[in-house]
Amino acid sequence: MGDVRLVAKDLEVGHGGRPVLKQVDLSLRAGSITVLVGPNGCGKSTLLRTVAGLLPALGGEVRVDDAPLGSFARRTLSQRLAFLPQTSQAPAGVTVRELVRHGRYAHRGALARHTADDTEAIDWALDVTDAAPLAERRLDELSGGERQRAWLAMVLAQRAGVLLLDEPTTYLDMRHQFEVLDVVRRLAREHGIAVGVVLHDLMQAAAYADDVVVVADGGVAAAGPAGDVLTPEVIERAFGLRVSVVRDPATGYLACFPQRSQAPAAS
Numbered sequence: 110m111g112d113v114r115l116v117a118k119d120l121e122v123g124h125g126g127r128p129v130l131k132q133v134d135l136s137l138r139a140g141s142i143t144v145l146v147g148p149n150g151c152g153k154s155t156l157l158r159t160v161a162g163l164l165p166a167l168g169g170e171v172r173v174d175d176a177p178l179g180s181f182a183r184r185t186l187s188q189r190l191a192f193l194p195q196t197s198q199a200p201a202g203v204t205v206r207e208l209v210r211h212g213r214y215a216h217r218g219a220l221a222r223h224t225a226d227d228t229e230a231i232d233w234a235l236d237v238t239d240a241a242p243l244a245e246r247r248l249d250e251l252s253g254g255e256r257q258r259a260w261l262a263m264v265l266a267q268r269a270g271v272l273l274l275d276e277p278t279t280y281l282d283m284r285h286q287f288e289v290l291d292v293v294r295r296l297a298r299e300h301g302i303a304v305g306v307v308l309h310d311l312m313q314a315a316a317y318a319d320d321v322v323v324v325a326d327g328g329v330a331a332a333g334p335a336g337d338v339l340t341p342e343v344i345e346r347a348f349g350l351r352v353s354v355v356r357d358p359a360t361g362y363l364a365c366f367p368q369r370s371q372a373p374a375a376s
C-alpha cells in the first residue's frame with residue numbers, strides 16, 4: 110500500500126460554525142482511490158472542501174504530506190493538492206489549452222513566463238485525459254464530457270500528489286463516466302496519485318474504489334476496503350435502500366443492484 114499523502118483526524122466540518130459532520134477520520138494513499146459516498150446533503154462536498162483547505166475545519170486536523178494543512182501558503186498547497194469542484198466557470202472564449210495552463214499558476218504565478226516544465230506538464234495533462242485533440246477548441250463549444258476532461262486536465266497540470274474530485278461524472282453519459290474514471294484510475298495506478306473522489310453512483314463506487322468512506326447521519330458510517338464496506342447492511346443503513354452486492358466473475362469488480370419490490374416485466 111502507498112504512503113499516506115493526506116490524513117484527517119477527528120475532523121469536524123460544517124458551515125458558519127454549524128457542524129455537518131463530526132469525528133471524521135480519512136486517509137488518502139499514493140496510488141489508491143478513496144470514494145466518498147452517501148445520501149444527498151449528508152456532507153460529502155463539505156468534507157472534500159474542508160480537506161482541500163477551502164473551508165475552515167471546525168475541529169480536528171488535516172495533514173498533507175505530514176504537515177498541517179494550515180501551514181501551507183495557497184500556492185504551495187496547490188502544488189501538492191488539486192481540487193476539482195462539482196461545477197466550475199471559465200471565462201468566455203477560453204480555449205482548452207488556456208484553461209489547462211491555469212493549472213500551472215500554482216507553480217509559476219499568473220504573470221511569470223512559462224518554462225519547458227510548464228509546457229511538458231500541460232501536454233502531459235492533455236494527453237492523459239485524451240484532451241489533446243481538443244486543445245485549441247473553445248471550452249464553451251465543447252460537449253459536457255469533453256469539457257469535463259478539459260477541467261480534469263487543468264487540475265492534473267498542477268502535478269499534485271493528491272487529487273480531490275467532487276462528482277466528476279455528473280452530466281456525463283455512461284461511456285464518458287467510465288472514461289473519466291478510467292483516467293482517474295490510471296493516474297492513481299501509474300502515477301501514484303492519491304485520489305479522493307465523491308461519487309453518487311454505487312456501481313461506479315464499487316467498480317473503482319480501493320477504499321470507500323460512507324458518509325451518513327452526521328459522520329462516517331463505515332470506512333475501509335470496498336469489498337468490506339459496500340455490504341447490503343451498510344448501504345441499507347446509510348441510504349435506506351435494499352441492494353444486492355455481487356462480484357462480476359468476468360472482471361472481478363463489485364456491483365450493487367437495487368432490490369425492487371416488483372419483479373421486472375417478462376419480455
Ligand SMILES: Nc1ncnc2c1ncn2[C@@H]1O[C@H](COP(=O)(O)OP(=O)(O)OP(=O)(O)O)[C@@H](O)[C@H]1O
Nearest residue numbers: 124125129147148149150151152153154155156309
Ligand atoms: N455554503 C453553505 N452554507 C450553509 N450550509 C451549507 C452550505 N453548503 C452546504 N450546506 C449544507 O451543508 C449540508 C451538507 O451539504 P453538502 O453539499 O456537503 O452535501 P453533499 O453530501 O455533498 O450533498 P449532494 O450529494 O446533494 O451533493 C447540507 O445540509 C447543506 O444544506
